[in-house]
Amino acid sequence: xxxxxxxxxxxxxxxxxxxxxxxxxxxxxxxxxxxxxxxxxxxxxxxxxxxxxxxxxxxxxxxxxxxxxxxxxxxxxxxxxxxxx
Numbered sequence: 800x801x802x803x804x805x806x807x808x809x810x811x812x813x814x815x816x817x818x819x820x821x822x823x824x825x826x827x828x829x830x831x832x833x834x835x836x837x838x839x840x841x842x843x844x845x846x847x848x849x850x851x852x853x854x855x856x857x858x859x860x861x862x863x864x865x866x867x868x869x870x871x872x873x874x875x876x877x878x879x880x881x882x883x884x
Contacts, residue, residue, distance in 0.1 A: 806846055
C-alpha cells in the first residue's frame with residue numbers, strides 16, 4: 800500500500816481572481832486555478848511531479864532535503880488589526 804504524504808499548500812487569490820497555490824517544502828512547486836478546488840487539484844498534480852523529480856534529480860532532492868531539515872514549521876496566518884498612525 801502506498802504511503803500517504805501530507806504537504807502544506809499556501810493559496811492566495813490574486814488581483815484577477817485566480818487562486819495561486821505554492822508548496823513551501825518543494826522548491827518551485829507552484830500552480831494556479833480559476834477556482835479554489837481547481838487550485839487544490841492542480842497542486843496535487845504539481846506535488847506528484849515534484850516527487851518524480853526528487854527521484855530523478857539529485858540536486859533537486861538535495862534542495863528538498865535541506866528544506867525538510869529546517870526547524871521552522873508553518874503554523875498559520877493571522878490578521879493582526881493595527882490602528883493607523
